[in-house]
Amino acid sequence: MTTLAPETAAPARTPRRGPGRPRNEDIDAQVLAAVLELIDDKEEVTAARIVSRSGVSRAALYRRWPSLTTLVAAALDVGRYVPPPIPTDGNLRDAIMEAILGTPLEGDNAGYPEERFRQRIRLAMADRTLQKAYWASHVSRRRAPIVDALRAGIERGGFRAGLDPEACFDLIAGVFYYQLVVRGERMDEPQTMERCRAAVDVAWRGMAAEQ
Amino acid sequence: MTTLAPETAAPARTPRRGPGRPRNEDIDAQVLAAVLELIDDKEEVTAARIVSRSGVSRAALYRRWPSLTTLVAAALDVGRYVPPPIPTDGNLRDAIMEAILGTPLEGDNAGYPEERFRQRIRLAMADRTLQKAYWASHVSRRRAPIVDALRAGIERGGFRAGLDPEACFDLIAGVFYYQLVVRGERMDEPQTMERCRAAVDVAWRGMAAEQ
Incomplete structure (x- = not known):
């Protein structure tokens, strides 16, 4: 390939x-x-x-x-979208959750069936060239608005100074991937979403500026 | 299968x-x-x-x-091991990093080559029954000592009360999986490890008890 x-x-x-x-x-x-x-x-x-x-x-x-x-x-990438720029005065946390899940949290994710996600990971793991191409042309573009908003939050003081916005994004996105790739859970299971929300809460507190 | x-x-x-x-x-x-x-x-x-x-x-x-x-x-799971119980008075953070990486951070990970990791994820994504079986019989056992240590830390007050130790583990482990599964990076790349350490630092601050 x-x-x-x-x-x-x-x-x-x-x-x-x-x-x-x-x-x-x-x-x-x-x-x-x-x-x-x-x-x-x-x-x-x-x-x-x-x-x-x-x-x-x-x-x-x-x-x-x-x-x-x-x-x-x-x-x-068909059915996935690049989120628009995030207004940094809005609810950044909800915007990140939404961007990571690909659709509003209330949606049924019909535009991107889970089976296709699993196939995508399978193909990526079988072919690092495809994985890197997909990262460069699609994933990194989809992350950008959120990473930019995190960067703005760090610069303006809502988050701790010195944070790496890319590392913060990886931390938050990683917990969702862990559910799907390691646990084999579906994102529409309430306890899976509950665990993800609890984890994002921990990340958020770790990012917050000290008062 | x-x-x-x-x-x-x-x-x-x-x-x-x-x-x-x-x-x-x-x-x-x-x-x-x-x-x-x-x-x-x-x-x-x-x-x-x-x-x-x-x-x-x-x-x-x-x-x-x-x-x-x-x-x-x-x-x-050949070449991977279940870490021994973690003494909760030791450096829990280093122990977690080591347990997630499967070998001491200084090691060359020779016991579990990256290509086998990629094959494992590929097989898991192709077969949810295998994924769930591997989770139940291997991953969940390997997590247990760390999750237990996190739980002890929460009970004894080193971490915030009310934290979900499973969610905390997922958060920390997730950032490593994100590097391998989404970014297609190798864990021996210094900037990848640097990003992971920065992310774990954020998680750790979010878990810490308020002074």
Whole structure:
């Protein structure tokens, strides 16, 4: 799962937009849906299978994604979103919980089923290149608004001086991953959420500025 | 990967110890080594393959492990150990760091290679039954001495009253898992350890009793 390199170079084509030609976004969506189908079916993701499932040509794939790894990373992120910048005068704690869980805490997380999360971790552990690509292109972008808000809180004095906002984010996010990856719990179990809230409370107190 | 059920019931055999017959511990070690070889080679773990690699009979497997899941869980724990009870007057923080990292912080972690950790997570994410079995039979036992020490600290007043020691352990352990599972970092990278120490420091302050 490294490159999408064709056996022979793809012929250069001038994109042409005819009346029946699907728009670019439609093609992207078709391809991403095909990749997710393969992942959800626990099939190995290959360029040939994507072409076959999506009906999109190999050449069109090459024009859109530089490698199979970046395409798989993009597919794994479908249904997840980058939270907007966090107003630092709002409830930062709730915003962090929400950003980590990917949807409002009251939501049913339907946009990102747990089984896909498990598949994502499985693929990442099998392929560090994919893991690093997904981190660089997706996870780190999704963290940024929260890390920025933590940094602002440290600079403005709500949190202790000298805190590392990246380490604080890892601490808080880590307790959620621990539930899913080590304990094998579901986030909709009340006692799991209760444990996470108790842990975030500890982290929050540890971050707070001394009075 | 659920049961080790034979196609036909294994014939009852009276274990007999002849002069050349290997001791039980040797047989266990042979089987566990064979399972680890399969895992390290990224081959599917089946009873037939274990029999073939280990030279141990299918019947002998059945006598030792009730299911393939429990056998795989046992194999994944080879090289890891349950820390001894933690003296609560010692440096609890260092003891926790050491227990989480599995070896002294100065060690090279040779007893449990990172690639096996990645394979373990991969197998757990592919099979929740294995994940839960490994949690119940191994992870929860390895946590116990630390969780007990945290509980003692809460009862004796070193930590805040009302803390959940399980949630505190999850918080601290989670930041290490986050490095390995999400960031794709190696624990021997100085900046990774630095980030973990900074995060544990935050957790520790959050747990500390108010003066």
